[in-house]
Amino acid sequence: SNHEEPLMVYVTQECVGKNLLSAREFGEMTLLLGPEQLVLDTSSAIDKLWDKLEDFSDEDFLLPIGDPVAIGLATYVAAYYNSGRVKFLKWDRQEKRYYPVTSNLLEK
Numbered sequence: 001s002n003h004e005e006p007l008m009v010y011v012t013q014e015c016v017g018k019n020l021l022s023a024r025e026f027g028e029m030t031l032l033l034g035p036e037q038l039v040l041d042t043s044s045a046i047d048k049l050w051d052k053l054e055d056f057s058d059e060d061f062l063l064p065i066g067d068p069v070a071i072g073l074a075t076y077v078a079a080y081y082n083s084g085r086v087k088f089l090k091w092d093r094q095e096k097r098y099y100p101v102t103s104n105l106l107e108k
Contacts (some may be wrong), residue, residue: 007059009089010052012074013066023089023098026061038069045070049077056081061100063089079105 002059006058007027011020014035023029023104034050038045064071078086089098 007061008055009061009063010056010074010078011063011065013070015066020063020065020094023061023063024040026089026098026100027059032074033066033070035066038067038073042049042073043070046073046077049074053077053081056086058082058085061087061089062097075105 004083009023009027009029011023011029013033014031016035019028030052032049033045039077053074058076062074062078064075075086085102085104088101088103090101
C-alpha cells in the first residue's frame with residue numbers, strides 16, 4: 001500500500017499510571033480521548049473519534065485501554081473508516097508485551 005504517514009498506534013483513552021511505552025515498537029502513539037469518564041453524553045467523544053481516526057488504515061493499530069464504552073466506540077469508528085478491518089494491540093501479561101490481533105468486523 002502507498003501509506004505515506006507513519007504507522008500509528010491509536011490509544012483509546014489516556015490512563016494515568018499505565019506504562020504503554022512497549023507499544024511504541026508498533027508505531028507512533030496517538031491519544032484518542034483524555035482521562036475523563038464518558039458518562040451520559042458521548043457525543044463530544046464521538047466527534048473526537050471521527051476526527052482523529054479518519055486516516056485509520058491496515059497499517060495502524062488500536063490499543064484498547066480505558067473505558068469500555070470508549071473502546072467500543074473507537075473500534076466502530078476505526079472499522080468504519082477501514083472497511084471493517086481493525087488491528088488491535090493486546091497485552092500479554094505473561095510475556096509482558098503487546099502482540100497484534102487482526103479482525104474484520106464485516107466478515108460473516
